[in-house]
Amino acid sequence: MPSLTELLDRAAAGGRLSYDEGIRLYREAPLHDLGAAAHARRLAMHPGDTVTYVIDTTINYTNVCNVHCTFCAFFRPEQHKEGYTMSHDRVLERVKFAADQGATQIMIQGGVNPELGVTWFEELFARVRREYPEVDIHSLSVSEIVGIAKVEGCSTREVLQRLQAAGLKSLPGAGAEILVERVRKRISARKVVPEAWIGVMREAQQLGMPTTATMMFGSIETPEERIEHMRVLRDLQDETHGFTAFIPWYYVPFKTPLRGKEATGLEYLRVLAISRLFLDNFPHLQASWLTPGLKMGQLALLYGCDDMGGTILEEQVVHDAGSTNEATRRDLEKAIIGAGFRPVIRDTYWNLRAEPALATAG
Numbered sequence: 212m213p214s215l216t217e218l219l220d221r222a223a224a225g226g227r228l229s230y231d232e233g234i235r236l237y238r239e240a241p242l243h244d245l246g247a248a249a250h251a252r253r254l255a256m257h258p259g260d261t262v263t264y265v266i267d268t269t270i271n272y273t274n275v276c277n278v279h280c281t282f283c284a285f286f287r288p289e290q291h292k293e294g295y296t297m298s299h300d301r302v303l304e305r306v307k308f309a310a311d312q313g314a315t316q317i318m319i320q321g322g323v324n325p326e327l328g329v330t331w332f333e334e335l336f337a338r339v340r341r342e343y344p345e346v347d348i349h350s351l352s353v354s355e356i357v358g359i360a361k362v363e364g365c366s367t368r369e370v371l372q373r374l375q376a377a378g379l380k381s382l383p384g385a386g387a388e389i390l391v392e393r394v395r396k397r398i399s400a401r402k403v404v405p406e407a408w409i410g411v412m413r414e415a416q417q418l419g420m421p422t423t424a425t426m427m428f429g430s431i432e433t434p435e436e437r438i439e440h441m442r443v444l445r446d447l448q449d450e451t452h453g454f455t456a457f458i459p460w461y462y463v464p465f466k467t468p469l470r471g472k473e474a475t476g477l478e479y480l481r482v483l484a485i486s487r488l489f490l491d492n493f494p495h496l497q498a499s500w501l502t503p504g505l506k507m508g509q510l511a512l513l514y515g516c517d518d519m520g521g522t523i524l525e526e527q528v529v530h531d532a533g534s535t536n537e538a539t540r541r542d543l544e545k546a547i548i549g550a551g552f553r554p555v556i557r558d559t560y561w562n563l564r565a566e567p568a569l570a571t572a573g
């Protein structure tokens with residue numbers, strides 16, 4: 212059996228870890244050794260001192276949802292007096308707000324609202340594309356795509372094709388949580404099964420839409436189930452090469468029905484490092500500063516991350532669960548510079564933009 216050092220050296224050099232080796236490193240490797248190997252891998256994949264971020268916003272267009280996940284404090288069931296659905300005009304106002312601040316990406320994402328059929332989204336996306344052509348529509352989780360297909364009585368591929376024709380460019384990897392059936396049944400029993408999540412991602416990627424992948428950890432899953440989640444994603448990436456980035460983030464329990472404890476900073480760093488090493492075929496690893504905050508986001512840049520995510524100008528879902536973190540573009544840049552890197556703005560597809568940074572080392 213290889214030693215931990217041999218495993219770390221192999222992974223840092225880009226060698227593949229088996230499922231068992233991933234679990235062993237995750238459970239047994241000293242945190243700093245794991246981080247050093249992940250950082251070495253990140254530097255080999257992305258040499259130099261740049262850290263990217265995107266100017267983006269999340270527009271939570273409806274909180275009405277028939278999925279009722281126990282970790283979610285954002286949704287309201289149908290007919291609830293606090294339920295809302297934004298008008299197209301209202302969404303467009305929010306897009307304008309973001310575009311005026313230089314956003315190139317908008318994430319329109321919300322609950323699975325059975326009142327909204329595919330035409331509602333087609334008309335919205337077509338308007339966004341027409342009025343704000345500089346903004347990429349990186350929107351809708353797999354759950355929403357599946358929800359629209361149910362409303363229409365058609366396939367998810369058909370929904371994706373229609374939305375792509377209307378302007379949808381790429382899919383965020385939201386709603387994966389942990390792609391293990393035992394976990395899904397316990398925390399989101401009405402959500403799509405892991406195979407369906409993978410199936411919709413495969414369809415989107417085959418249609419030419421790049422996607423990200425997330426992992427919401429820290430609810431009820433075991434370390435083995437975290438590695439299994441990554442194994443499922445790695446297998447699909449071997450097949451399609453359609454994922455641009457992996458974004459692990461931890462569950463914020465404070466105001467949710469599920470409750471539980473928030474993951475620690477050390478746990479977050481361990482997850483990041485093993486992600487960078489295990490997901491050898493994912494180009495980018497993103498620091499999700501929204502839950503752990505910008506200071507942990509800085510540390511994340513030394514544990515395998517090459518990307519600081521986005522400015523997320525108006526996100527509501529994680530805030531409703533009890534997170535209070537917010538950051539301006541200048542805050543993000545200062546955090547990147549403070550960690551010893553150079554901030555560079557990117558678009559959804561990791562094309563770098565020449566725009567100068569707002570913040571300086573001082």
Ligand code: SF4
Pocket residue numbers: 276277278279280283284285286321322323354399
């Ligand atoms: S996480 Fe998404 S799908 Fe689950 S209840 Fe909340 S809004 Fe609905």
